[in-house]
């Protein structure tokens with residue numbers, strides 16, 4: 001029997017059974033910080049993952065609540081690492097829910113590639129290597145707990161959305177709605193960060209940096 005071609009994006013959108021195979025075709029184009037791209041229709045794997053960590057005490061209830069999405073429309077994720085593994089070289093999976101293929105957000109392949117390669121990959125990269133502030137301080141497993149989730153989460157998203165915006169502009173694809181989605185997300189996380197009150201020196205430095213400029217990658 002002749003080898004069949006991998007499914008196209010349109011086929012994956014239309015037929016659930018093609019989705020994992022389609023996502024598998026993206027993996028070789030990701031950096032090695034990504035271990036897999038998993039079709040997790042109802043985010044059961046993510047739920048299982050977070051519950052396990054809650055039970056084992058790696059996440060407390062507050063962290064669990066902000067980590068596990070209450071919004072069932074959530075489309076794409078990198079599951080968070082327990083803090084002591086952050087920046088220690090670990091590879092992370094990207095999970096894609098059924099809404100990644102069925103809602104009115106990721107409606108073109110260009111949008112999917114933008115979300116995977118220019119956003120989620122950045123989260124995986126951070127989880128693997130940690131990241132540095134412009135003054136040379138590295139954020140990793142040794143100090144990540146000095147940043148509260150209310151400060152760390154918007155910083156993490158700003159890092160990813162800034163790369164995504166930069167690369168989307170470079171591609172010069174005519175899709176003002178997608179550009180607007182990225183810009184609005186940047187504004188939302190900037191305002192989330194503005195509303196925080198730093199309690200440690202590290203929080204103060206990281207917050208200042210990401211409110212002013214921040215490292216693009």
Ligand SMILES: [Zn+2]
Pocket residue numbers: 119123156157160
């Ligand atoms: Zn993100």
